[in-house]
Amino acid sequence: MKVTFPHMGTIDLVLSDLFDRTGLEYIIPPRTSERTLQLGLRYSPEFACLPLKITLGNFIEALEAGADTLLMAGGVGPCRFGYYAEVQKCILKEAGYDFDMIILEPPAMGWKLFIDTLRLLAPGKSIRQIWRIIKTGFRKARAIDELEKYVLKYRAYEVKRGDMTKAYKKALEIIKPAITDEEITEAREEAFSILEGVEKDLGRPCLKVGIIGEFYLLLEPFANFGIEEYLGNMGISLERSVYLSDWISPSSKNLIMGISDQEVAQAARPYLNHFVGGEGLPSVGHTVIYAKEGFDGVIHLFPFTCMPDTIAKSILPKVSRDYDIPVISFVIDEQTGRAGLITRLEAFIDLLASRRKQKSKLHKEHDVLVNPRFGVDVTLSNSERGLA
């Protein structure tokens, strides 16, 4: 059995680590590329959301590379994700591929099923052993997420452009081979010292922007056009509403992101009083929280036809008005081009910068410089509200 799984940000690091521990043979699909997308599109239903299409492409490329078992998460709704695996199986079988599929359904569908599936993924291991493997796996996944969170926040402050991105790569390389709990702790410290060693100018008045939206789009750089790295390079400090280990973990605490599901729901309540699947509720809640914390703006990313975040998009203009915080929504599908996205993004950043400038005039603070490394100053003529 050669198992494979779709890409989603750093999930390949987390899963390959787990399978190394359980002793399962696996194939990591080629990094998601234009080819992946095109393969996925060939077989996908037109109105499926982008994550289904891209991950279908991952599966096809992995099958080409010799995988024979596909691993996919399941779910109990109400967002489509929970039925993805079934539909992908149906599509690929019809296209003539031969494979087995393991669907990891959440315990909400029954503990027995859940544990049986885990046993399949960890042949010959006892429940206790599996439990320990998962625990250590989580520890590592969290360490990786912590690094990412740090990079998102501090890339904007690096003195030499590109340093942080390079350091991040190095840090990941250090953490990858860590096996035992002690090794993970040690590697984490070492990795952090590399990130902290990047020369920064913390006095620089950077814009602070929150990124919210659908989890796959937030986590997978191919799908979001590497927007975070781009913004960081522009000199914008970021915080994000979803991290991989928070998303996988059944706990509602969100250790990495730092705000519990309950707090997020509480913040969203005046605008959205019920969860609607996916990240619909968190998208609204986080916007409120970012606004209260004084962020300069919020960027909302989600796939076309995504139901939960379409609901959020309908509600966000009201939040934006009430809290006077610019929010821009990007609806992404296979036709979205990077150039168009960047143009809109730049206009949005200009707007944020001019708002900050106005505010700092009132408070006699520093002016903000966007992209100080290139010496590009901001055009301040943008008076349009940041509503898309």
Add this chain to the structure above:
Amino acid sequence: MNATVGIPQALLFYKYYPLWETFLKELGVDIVVSNPTTKKIVNSGTSLAENELCLPVKIFFGHLVDLKDRVDAIFVPRVVSVERGTYTCPKFLGLPDLARSLDTQLPKILDPVFNSRLGRKRFYESIFDFGKQFTKSKFRIWRAWMAGVSAQKAYQKKLLAGATPIEAIADEQVSTNNGDLKIGLAGHPYNVHDPYINLNLIKKLKKWGVSVATEEMIPPKILEHEANRLPKRLFWSYEREVVGAAFHWMRNKSVDGIIYILSFACGQDSLIQVLLESEAKKRKSVPLMSLVIDEHSGEAGMITRVEAFIDMLRWRAV
């Protein structure tokens, strides 16, 4: 004078109007139903809605606008789940919030929560909670609800006997339905039964000598049973009914063809379409045609496609 409460003639109206109407009336309010969907309603809804929303929700917004100056409140329940272990559509879970966030002045939104996932007790608690604003008497609320339930049962009986929701609600005579060909219309009830959305498909089919079957004419037990043939239980109730009906027709060949009406940008429809088309291919018993509808669907194009489908079915029958 009684307060007037508006009920939009859209979305779940087609499923639950008799229940809602009776329940609210028994609680002592007057009911105003919005006008049937028109171009004006569609336009006012579309102009308020985010572009990415599905057409049925946009149209729902139009019905809110249609009601807003005529009523004291509008009834927009949050229908989370109608049977254990399933959901409705995410948009129904957030519907009252979507309504409130519209950039227009609306009357008060009445949004009781219907959620069967939480068990009977919590379900009724939320009904009492809602009823409290009309009467202090729990007994009266209970009676109103039970009256609603029996109205709903009577309604479903009429549907089973072949009335369309519009006919059953208006207590009209059931239009004749015996052509030489029979087509099953699969899809969400608001797509199948709102004549504006589907460009009057039911009437047209009947005019062309085609009789029409819909999911409402199939007993729920059968729908349930058929939908259970999917490898994984679908967690959306209404989609289970859509799949159940289509599978039923494919299996017992009680129709000559199936037209599946789906909304552009509807999440559920995008997946259901795969399941239905794959089943149709496997069984090769009953031809299936998918008809995608959005605000730009042109009548001419649709008629051509449906006519071609019917011609094909008649050829097969020869």
